[in-house]
Each structure stands twice: as C-alpha cells, then as structure tokens.
Amino acid sequence: MLVDDEADILEIVGYNLSSEGYQVTTAKNGVEAIEKAKKHKPHLIILDVMMPEMDGIEACEKLREIPDLSNTVITFLTARGEDYSQVAGFDAGADDYITKPIKPKVLVSKVKALLRRLKESENPSDTIIKIGELIINREEYKITNKGEEIILPRKEFELLSLLATKPGKVFKREEILDKVWGNEVVVGGRTIDVHIRKLREKIGDKSFKTVKGVGYKFVD
Amino acid sequence: MLVDDEADILEIVGYNLSSEGYQVTTAKNGVEAIEKAKKHKPHLIILDVMMPEMDGIEACEKLREIPDLSNTVITFLTARGEDYSQVAGFDAGADDYITKPIKPKVLVSKVKALLRRLKESENPSDTIIKIGELIINREEYKITNKGEEIILPRKEFELLSLLATKPGKVFKREEILDKVWGNEVVVGGRTIDVHIRKLREKIGDKSFKTVKGVGYKFVD
C-alpha cells in the first residue's frame, strides 16, 4: 500500500511495483490509509512523511496500533537529509525508510528485500524441533521445556538434539558416538551414560529410555 | 549486450563502450539475444525496437521472464519521435530508452548512469537494522543506542552488525571470522573475544551472550 498526497508519486511507484507482480493499493492521506489498511491488510506500507492533515509519523503510530497489522512492514518515504524524521520514524514503529528522489530500481529491490525479510520471519525454518512440551532451537542453542528455558553445554545439547530428531528411535551407542563425538574420538565406556544422566536430571527422567545392550531412545 | 539488426550500429556502439572498458556482447536479433543473455547474464541490454522477426518489445518481454536476468537493466534504442514505443517499452519491462541518432558521448554517459544505478540497487536495504532501542545504520556507519549516538571502530561495527542481523542466532566463531575478518585472514584465538569485550563495554554487557564451545549471540 502506497500512501502519498502526490498523485504522481502514487502513479510512478505503483506502476513499478505492479509491473513486478505486486498487488498495489494506494491512499492519498493518513486517514484513508488507516481505513484501507484495516480492510486490505497489506504486507507492506510505504508512507510519505510529509502529508497534509495527518503526517506519516502520526499515521504510522495509528497503524501500529491495529492488531491485524502487527506483521506488516512499514517504511517511510523521506527527502534525503531529513535525518530527524528517520529517528522519529523508528520511534513511531517504522521498519525502514526510502529516500527521495525515488529510483525505481532501488525501490523495487528494497521492497523485494523487505518482503523477503517478512517471509523469513514467518516460517522459523527447520532448525527448530518441537516434541510435546520440549522445544529445541538449534540456531539459538536454546532449549525450552514446559515454558522454562534451559541452557545445555554443547555435548549435552548435541546428544539431546540427536535423540530428539527421531523420538522413539533407539540410537545405538556406536551411532551416538559417531554423531556426537565423531568416530575418530575414543572415549571411555561410561561417557555416554554420564551425559544421559545429566540430561535426565535437567529434562526429566522419563524422557530417556535405556535399551540394554543397544543404546538409548527419546520418548515423548 | 547490444541487440540490433544493423551491423553498423553494433560496431559503432560496441566500439564506444569497449573503449570505456565495458565487456560487450552483440546479437543480431531477438532470438539470438535471448540465447546469449541466458549464457552471459549481461548487466545491461540495449535493445533496438525495430528488428525483423522478433521486435524489441517482444524480445524484452521474453527477456524479463528469465529469472537470472531479474537484475538486468534493459534499455531500448528508438528513433526520435516514436513515443508510442516508449510506453510500450516500459510496459514490456524496460528501464530506460535511448533515442537515435546515437551520440556516442550521450550513450556512454547514459550507460554509466544505468550501471551505477544497478550497483546501488544490488546491495539493498540491509542498510538499517533496528533491534529494540538499538539502531544500526550501515550506510552511514552510525549507531544509535537509546537515542544516543555511538561511534564504533570498523571491526567492532562489523561484528555488531553481523550479530544484529539475526538477534538470538548463535554465530559460530568460524562464521564470525569468515564474515568479519574474511576467511583468508588468520587471527589469534582471542581476537574475537577481545572485540566482544569492547562491544559489551560500549553497548551493554547483557546484549551479548556467550555460548561456550560454539560462539556468540546478540539478544534484545
């Protein structure tokens, strides 16, 4: 959604974005913008700072209060050099700004980048494993169990990660050594057991099942 | 890449651009242009509107459908006065047009301008990162923390920038070295730690979390 009081800008920018395949809505002022935003729930709002009646900053603040738009990216259009408006803009909840004069190529690639960013934040990739009340975030090396955050040392984290990739599957000791320690490292016979014990202490005894003569498995 | 059915034009324009240091490919018609464009992925395509078989407009539309060429600038060559072709050209996805007769000086400066624009748009809006009260402006190498402006040395700035691109994500030491120092540079084992320490001093201790055996992460 484009918001600007100048019809020229709406047309030029709108044309460029449409021809990239984006669906474009326009609004001529802040009031209209809020109205239309509620209806259309745009993914991205490009907002001119300088507008009559309600300026961009104020419009932005109002837009940010609309719950449906919490995932909407808002970016300002601002004349080059007005840095004060940048700061004020960020305070108002903007995510980025674009400087005038507008270069179509720059604009389009900026819009692409912003929407890509939005998309990325929507699906939290496969780095996250979720089993019952246990959430393993590989990217952040963080574990949440029943809403409580737990920080595990590396080996314990990796051991848990491994077992959790396939709940119910029995991992042979050999396999665990391979994947967690690396098959060139030689460790004593009780090492795995000790680490399992630590995990049992921290995550819960019932989650780890021993299969005698074979290995361990993680159960929900 | 130049596309025109007249060999004279290819030669003259090609000569002028080559002598400015550009790498020039040529094609005699639309079909050849598409073929060669797929192979060479040119940064800029100059396309004559009037060509036998497939005209410039049609060629442009086909070129725009090639994913690899989404960042390619396409400009038309058109006889002065044919405005209709300008409109049609923009609809077909062109970025600019050049009128015949061609004045070499004008042409070269236009090409320069177009390629400069491309370059600017290639590294788009990662320019500003905002996390809580911290605003990082990569374009201006400026950081604002709680409204206060902070100036960081280059390495510290880049380290912070990197970590801030994905708050919460743990960046492995290896990855940090790669992205901030460049993977050909070899630095001592304590270098990253020392820089982290300086950032902790300037930005706040709590913002940087150590993950032993792995790396560091930035947290809000």
Next chain:
DNA sequence: TTTACTGATTACAAATTGGTAACAATTACC
C-alpha cells in the same frame, strides 16, 4: 613529529566442560 586510536597479540586468570574411575545398581539369562 607527536598524538591518538585501531586492531591484534600475549599471557594469565577464571570458568566451564567433558571425561574417568570406582563402585553401586540393575538386568538378562541360565
């Protein structure tokens, strides 16, 4: 030239982790 700063290194301190040994407990199997 002087000064100030950046960026890296070093050496040592501090903290944490990972592993082991010794022994206890449990299980499987005869």
Next chain:
DNA sequence: GGTAATTGTTACCAATTTGTAATCAGTAAA
C-alpha cells in the same frame, strides 16, 4: 537364585574454552 554383563551414580580432575588486562605495531589525525 546366582552370575555375568550392562548400566547408573558420584566425585573428582584435567582439558578446553573464555575473560581480561597489558602491550605492541601500524596508521591516521593533529
């Protein structure tokens, strides 16, 4: 029930990893 094999547990220690301060070379600014 007895025995051997396997796993659980604990305390302890060594190795690894990180934090920190001091220092130094290189470079840009004054």
